[in-house]
Amino acid sequence: MPLKLPALDPAEVPERRASMYPEPFRSRMGERVKRRLGDACGITRFGVNLVTLGPGGQSALRHWHTLEDEFVYVLEGEVVLVTEGGEQTLRAGMCAGYPAGKRDAHHFINRGSVPARYLEIGNRIEGDNAFYPDDDLMWGFDEKGEYAAHKNGRRYE
């Protein structure tokens, strides 16, 4: 019997492969597929994505947020967490949390040979920003909204 809201089978939620990053960053994410479970349930105050990350893929560029708390819980496979403190391997059942404003940029890399799967959760809040210590990227704002820029302000085309 198919589930009805408020319950949901994640397999019924559309897959999203898009990335907002310009090249050459977008391709680095590799085989990264997200299902927006929180949105599919109609919740708005935080997002919950089920992410499948193929071998060689990355969760994001290494970054930290000014106003968004983030939390990740590994469901299957294995990922390498990279932070200022170095690397740690997280297996299924392990988790990590990144407090807003903490200047400890982080991301996951799948260095294994099988896909990894995890939940990523973040609160939604106006005015959040993210910083990328390893990459020449920032977000600018104009009257049409956000745009990707080099750190010197020049837009990515």
Added chain:
Amino acid sequence: MPLKLPALDPAEVPERRASMYPEPFRSRMGERVKRRLGDACGITRFGVNLVTLGPGGQSALRHWHTLEDEFVYVLEGEVVLVTEGGEQTLRAGMCAGYPAGKRDAHHFINRGSVPARYLEIGNRIEGDNAFYPDDDLMWGFDEKGEYAAHKNGRRYE
């Protein structure tokens, strides 16, 4: 090698068996053990609990929140979700989301013979309230904070 923050092995997080409900409601929760993973990682804008619910246990009294979005993801075993729309069984890998302000009171019951395990996530916000359509319970406020009361306002002792 033990994980270091921002990563965490949930097995290292203390178990909590407390319930804020007065009797006779507290006992109905049964064998319900929570680990506060989000708090353990230092995040504050939402809570993430890993919950183990024994056979016969309940996640909560059936309730809805005014200002808190909630999301649950089943990791192991099976739970019955009870809402105004009836009952549905959720197995590992299924989820549910409860938008703030939606008057569809919900809870999980473990009707199986083995423990179920799930993640529960909710945003934190001042002034949230919860309502319990099936039970003679509400929360009052005085100068010392919140207290459990009957729906007519008389305190539970």
